[in-house]
Amino acid sequence: MLTSDLLRAGPGVRLADIDPRGTPGVTSRKDPKQWSRVEVSLIGAELASHQEMLYADAKAGSDPRRVLLVLQAMDCGGKDGTVKNVVGQFDPLGLRIVSFGAPTKEELAHPFLWRIKNALPPAGYVGVFNRSHYEDVLIVRVHDLVPRRVWARRYDTINRFEAELVGEGYTLVKVMLHISKEEQRKRLADRLSDPTKHWKYNPGDIDERGYWDDYQEAYQAVLDRCSTEAAPWYVVPADRKWYRNYAVAALLREAFEGLNLKYPKADFDLKNEVKRLEASM
Numbered sequence: 387m388l389t390s391d392l393l394r395a396g397p398g399v400r401l402a403d404i405d406p407r408g409t410p411g412v413t414s415r416k417d418p419k420q421w422s423r424v425e426v427s428l429i430g431a432e433l434a435s436h437q438e439m440l441y442a443d444a445k446a447g448s449d450p451r452r453v454l455l456v457l458q459a460m461d462c463g464g465k466d467g468t469v470k471n472v473v474g475q476f477d478p479l480g481l482r483i484v485s486f487g488a489p490t491k492e493e494l495a496h497p498f499l500w501r502i503k504n505a506l507p508p509a510g511y512v513g514v515f516n517r518s519h520y521e522d523v524l525i526v527r528v529h530d531l532v533p534r535r536v537w538a539r540r541y542d543t544i545n546r547f548e549a550e551l552v553g554e555g556y557t558l559v560k561v562m563l564h565i566s567k568e569e570q571r572k573r574l575a576d577r578l579s580d581p582t583k584h585w586k587y588n589p590g591d592i593d594e595r596g597y598w599d600d601y602q603e604a605y606q607a608v609l610d611r612c613s614t615e616a617a618p619w620y621v622v623p624a625d626r627k628w629y630r631n632y633a634v635a636a637l638l639r640e641a642f643e644g645l646n647l648k649y650p651k652a653d654f655d656l657k658n659e660v661k662r663l664e665a666s667m
């Protein structure tokens with residue numbers, strides 16, 4: 387079965403019923419970590435080859451297609467690790483990775499999608515959003531950073547925006563890395579006990595942790611309202627990093643396979659160019 391079919395957030399999906407320690411589609415292995423490392427690097431080679439075709443095709447003509455991976459998760463959910471282990475296998479030349487933090491003063495003066503539109507990948511590129519416009523219905527909803535009537539409208543705005551992107555040639559792969567509260571506690575404890583991880587720790591993370599249930603509710607609303615046909619959400623159980631890496635790599639591979647990419651045909655006379663090269667020696 388396709389990973390995308392196993393993990394897609396369909397109608398009636400209940401986040402609370404999805405086990406963050408689950409490993410859908412992967413039968414038990416003796417050494418799952420080692421298995422995943424090998425599998426992810428094999429998939430990585432395929433991803434890089436798809437990416438090259440995407441890039442070449444955009445360069446050669448007017449193919450508008452591009453792939454955008456949207457990563458969302460609770461703090462310590464593994465977004466950065468996913469970028470490093472999975473996205474890191476793409477050619478950096480054709481990658482556009484953008485992290486979204488709290489909006490700047492300038493960004494706040496614009497509609498919430500303004501900074502998102504400015505960060506979209508060009509045709510032929512693979513884009514990665516490390517957090518995204520969904521923060522505007524997650525942290526913003528949990529803390530009422532704008533009035534409810536304002537954030538409540540955003541689900542439809544987001545759906546329209548994403549449908550437009552898909553119409554323009556974007557393939558969206560929207561991934562929620564789903565961790566348990568206990569796993570977050572462990573990862574925060576890890577950050578505290580290791581001086582080389584203190585830079586990743588933010589005292590505010592403990593405050594946010596206090597809103598765990600509100601965040602789960604906000605994520606549930608995202609899955610209910612914004613997992614559309616054009617741009618579905620995938621929920622990746624993420625307590626086990628080896629499964630998370632494998633699942634995101636597999637989702638990306640399936641998205642690329644759906645594009646049926648091919649190298650562009652030469653736009654020059656091959657025989658003639660070979661002759662010219664020989665004559666030039």
Ligand code: AMP
Pocket residue numbers: 486487488489517518521522525526531
């Ligand atoms: P980090 O990913 O650890 O660098 O943290 C970035 C912080 O920025 C997180 O706490 C996000 O929730 C927050 N953030 C991202 N987007 C928004 C937004 N649109 N409004 C408010 N806070 C945001």
Ligand code: MG
Pocket residue numbers: 461586588591
């Ligand atoms: Mg953080």
